[in-house]
Amino acid sequence: MLDMLEKSTVWQDLQKIRAEAPLVHNITNYVVMNTTANALLVIGASPVMAHAPEEVEEMANLAKALVINIGTLSAAWIDSMMKAGRAARLKGIPIVLDPVGSGATRFRTETAQSLLRTAPPSIIRGNASEIRSLVLADQRTKGVDSVHSSEETIEEAQALSRIVGCVVSVSGRTDLVVDGIRTIRVMNGHPLMSRVTGMGCTATVLTAAFAAVNPSFLEAAANAMALMGIAGEMAAEHSLGPASFETCFLDALYSLQESDIRCRLRMEIA
C-alpha cells in the first residue's frame, strides 16, 4: 500500500480545469441539473445540459467529456443517451455513467446494463448498491440510497471494471476506485454529504471534469472523489445543517487551494 500524497495530481488537475474550462455535456436527471451545473461552474468547468435527440450528437462533439445519469429516466431520453454516447466514443472523449437507482427497478437496471454495451463508459460512478446491481442478478436496492458499503463491494467493482473495461468508482464512507488492477481508496468526506440530494451526481460531474483534463481515468476518478471529500470536510466546519453545508461545500470547491489538499488528502493505492 502506497501513500499517494507525494505524487497526487489533484491540484494539478484542478488547475487545468480552472485554466481550460472544459465543456462538460450532461444528460442527467431533473433533480440535480441545477446543483451539478453549479458544481461544474465553481470548479471552473463549463456545463451544458442537452437531451434532445436532434442535438445531443452535435453537443457531445463540442464537449470534452460526457455525463450520462439515469436518475429520472424515461424512454425518450434513453435514445439520446445512446446517441450521445456513440458520438462521444467516436470523438474519443470520456463518458462517465451514473447508474442512479439501478437495482431499484428493472427499467433502471436494464437501461444501465444496456448503456454499458451500447456506449461503454470510461468511468462508472455509483453507490455500492448500484454497482452491485450491474454485476449481480436480482440485486436490489432501496430507492436511490445504498444498502451496502463500498468495502463490501470491492469484488463486484473489480469484476465490473474487467467486464466493461473501464474504471469503477464506488462512493461510500471510503470511496473505492478500481481499474481491474489497482485499487485507490479515498477516505475524505463527511456524514452530512449523505443528507444533501445530488451529492453522488455531483461526484459524477466532477469525475467527468477531471477526466476531461487527465488521461488516466483511474487518477481522474480518484482525484474527483478526493476533491469532493476535502470540500465536504471544509464545508462541515462552517455548517449548521445540510442546507448551509451545501452552500459552504460549493464555496469551498470554488476557493480551494493547494494547501487544503496537502493538509487533508487521505488517499491510498493498493
Place this chain on the structure above:
Amino acid sequence: MLDMLEKSTVWQDLQKIRAEAPLVHNITNYVVMNTTANALLVIGASPVMAHAPEEVEEMANLAKALVINIGTLSAAWIDSMMKAGRAARLKGIPIVLDPVGSGATRFRTETAQSLLRTAPPSIIRGNASEIRSLVLADQRTKGVDSVHSSEETIEEAQALSRIVGCVVSVSGRTDLVVDGIRTIRVMNGHPLMSRVTGMGCTATVLTAAFAAVNPSFLEAAANAMALMGIAGEMAAEHSLGPASFETCFLDALYSLQESDIRCRLRMEIA
C-alpha cells in the same frame, strides 16, 4: 376546542421518520424536485423521484408513501400518476395529492379531479384556491398562488373530504386540516414562507413522510404542517431574506428538537 399540545404526536412521528427513513416515492414537478428531495432528506426520510410508466408501479411498491404533484403537468405524466396511484392503493400505502394550479387551467382542474377518482388520495394538500377548484364549478385562481384564505374555504374542504373520503389539508396563514368530522388548525408559520418557491410542495412531501409513520392521516397531515410552521419560525429569526430563509428552514428541519416543538406548537382541534 381542545389544545393539542399535551397529546401532540409531532415529535413522536419525527423520531419515527428519523429512525425508519421511510422511502417516499415522488411524481412531482420540475420546479421543486431538488427542494423537496432535500426536505425529505433533512427530516430523515429517503426520497426517490421516478415518473416513467415502465417503473412507477415497481417504485411505488418499494415505497412507504406516494406523492402526486401536478405542478408542471403534461399528458405523458398523467398516465404514470394513475399507474403509481393504483399500485399504491393495492399495496395500501398512503397517497398524498398536491393539486398545484388546479383552478388556473382546465387541464389541471380536470386532471386533479380525475386523479381523485382513479387513485383516491389519503390526503389532499393544497392552498385555498386549489381546494376550492376541486369542489366548486368555475372556481378560478391566479397561476399557482391562492386568492382565498384557508378560513374562507373550510366548508369546501369539509365537503371535499366527505366526497373523496380523505383528509384535506389547506395551507394558509392558519393551516386547516379536516377529515369530515374534526378540524385541526395550525397557527405556526411565517410570512417569508410565501416568498420561497416550493414551500407548499415541501409541505406535501413532509405530509407524506408523516403519513408513512402515522396511521392517523388527520394527525399526520396536521403534524407535517406544524413541523413546517415551527421550522419556518425558527428560520425567520436568522434570515436576511427569502434565500437565506430557505437555507435556515432546511437546517432547522434537520436539527429540530423536542423542546422546539414544545415551545412553539400552536395547534387546535375542533
Place this chain on the structure above:
Amino acid sequence: MLDMLEKSTVWQDLQKIRAEAPLVHNITNYVVMNTTANALLVIGASPVMAHAPEEVEEMANLAKALVINIGTLSAAWIDSMMKAGRAARLKGIPIVLDPVGSGATRFRTETAQSLLRTAPPSIIRGNASEIRSLVLADQRTKGVDSVHSSEETIEEAQALSRIVGCVVSVSGRTDLVVDGIRTIRVMNGHPLMSRVTGMGCTATVLTAAFAAVNPSFLEAAANAMALMGIAGEMAAEHSLGPASFETCFLDALYSLQESDIRCRLRMEIA
C-alpha cells in the same frame, strides 16, 4: 451620451412589481426553473411554470408577461412555445425570448430563429454569442457560455432589433440594450455572476417582470439589467463564493431600497 440617473425608472418599476405582483408565465429550462421562480418571487412578481400544449394558451391568457427560454429544448416543447407565444401576442402581453445556447447546435439556432417568426418577441435577452447566432450565418458558440463580448456585438444587436422589430438586451461585463435607435449601457454587475448557473435566465425573467409594468420595453429591459447588477454588487460584498453569492443575491433583490439604486446605478443612454 446622457446620464440616466435623474430620470431612471428602476425604482418606480420595482415598486409597481411589488404592488401589482404581475403573473409571469414561464416556458423555460429544467436547470433554472427553481432559481427563476425564486427570483420572480423575491422581487414581488408571481411566477408560474407551465409547458403542456393543453394549457399554455390558457395560462398565457392569465399572465401579464410570457418568458420563452430554450435552455433544455426538446421538440415537444417547441409546439407549446409557439402556442403560448401566439396567445401572448393576441392578448397583447410582452414576450421575452432567451435563446439559450443558440449557435451551439443547429437545433437551437433554428428553433430560436423560428420563434422570432412565429411568435415575435418584445425583447430578446441573451449573451453576445447567442445574439450573434441569430443574425450571422455559421456563428458558433461554446455550449451556453459566450465567446464574445457585448461591445463586439453592438452592430449585430442593432441589426437584430431592426429585423425583428423588438428590443435586444445583450448581457456581458457591460450590458447593452438596443431598440434600433437608442443604445443603453448598464455597467453594474460583478464577476461572481458568471460562476452561478442561471444568472442569464434570471435576467430574462426579471426583464419580463419589468416589461409587465413598464410599456417602454427598452426601459424595462435596461432596468432589469440594472437591478440584476446592483443586487449582484450588494451580494458580492457579503459572499464567500458563488453559492453564498446566490443566496445573498436573492436576499438583496428582496430587500433592495431606493437608496441602493441611487448610490449604485451606472446606466448610460446613447
